[in-house]
Amino acid sequence: NFMLTQPHSVSESPGKTVTISCTRSSGSIASNYVLWYQQRPGSAPRTLIYEDNERPSGVPDRFSGSLDISSNSASLIISGLKTEDEADYYCQSYDSSIHVIFGGGTKLTVL
Amino acid sequence: QVQLVQSGSEVKKPGASVKVSCVASGYTFSNYGFNWVRQAPGQGLEWMGWITTYNGNTNYAQKFQGRVTMTTATSTRTAYMELRSLTSDDTAVYYCAREGRYTGTSSYWGQGTLVTVSS
Numbered sequence: 001n002f003m004l005t006q007p008h009s010v011s012e013s014p015g016k017t018v019t020i021s022c023t024r025s026s027g028s029i030a031s032n033y034v035l036w037y038q039q040r041p042g043s044a045p046r047t048l049i050y051e052d053n054e055r056p057s058g059v060p061d062r063f064s065g066s067l068d069i070s071s072n073s074a075s076l077i078i079s080g081l082k083t084e085d086e087a088d089y090y091c092q093s094y095d096s097s098i099h100v101i102f103g104g105g106t107k108l109t110v111l
Numbered sequence: 112q113v114q115l116v117q118s119g120s121e122v123k124k125p126g127a128s129v130k131v132s133c134v135a136s137g138y139t140f141s142n143y144g145f146n147w148v149r150q151a152p153g154q155g156l157e158w159m160g161w162i163t164t165y166n167g168n169t170n171y172a173q174k175f176q177g178r179v180t181m182t183t184a185t186s187t188r189t190a191y192m193e194l195r196s197l198t199s200d201d202t203a204v205y206y207c208a209r210e211g212r213y214t215g216t217s218s219y220w221g222q223g224t225l226v227t228v229s230s
Contacts, residue, residue: 033213044220092216100158102148103155
């Protein structure tokens, strides 16, 4: 099994762009789809990105996902930051046995 | 629109079992499976396992093997997760999540069910 490592926390100012990374410990990041979830305090997770870079309907295009093969990582990019984006963000993928693996989560502070 | 509505909070004693339900609406139930995910207080998301709806196949995380059972009932559009031999470490919010186009992915989430294990 592999691990997905995220920074514990990031912070940025309103209107700016922030990138949250998710590094896969072994095997290629491109082997299995990566998803991103947003969890606001006291709420259930919400799917932000699926299949590496696809957005469900209703998710603003300020949110985007990408892969970087060279660093074996996925990234969630949030542009035009708003105070409402303050939340925990989790990346997720799965292994060859379809065991789901979550990153440890990143707390985004918009200050 | 897709909705997943979970059962209410539970308080259980150590050694007991809990069964959480998740009623789905807004899509063809048998076309998508379910993941179950839990979150202990102040902690991250932890995957417990998934179940397909068309044939009931399950795939449990090794940590929960032998202690968890996931089932579905097509007639009532309901998914269930039963966890046995509860300890205080099982105190968490339990979420059902409908899978996306591919097994191992989640598109829609229930509101969560708080399970508290306390003597």
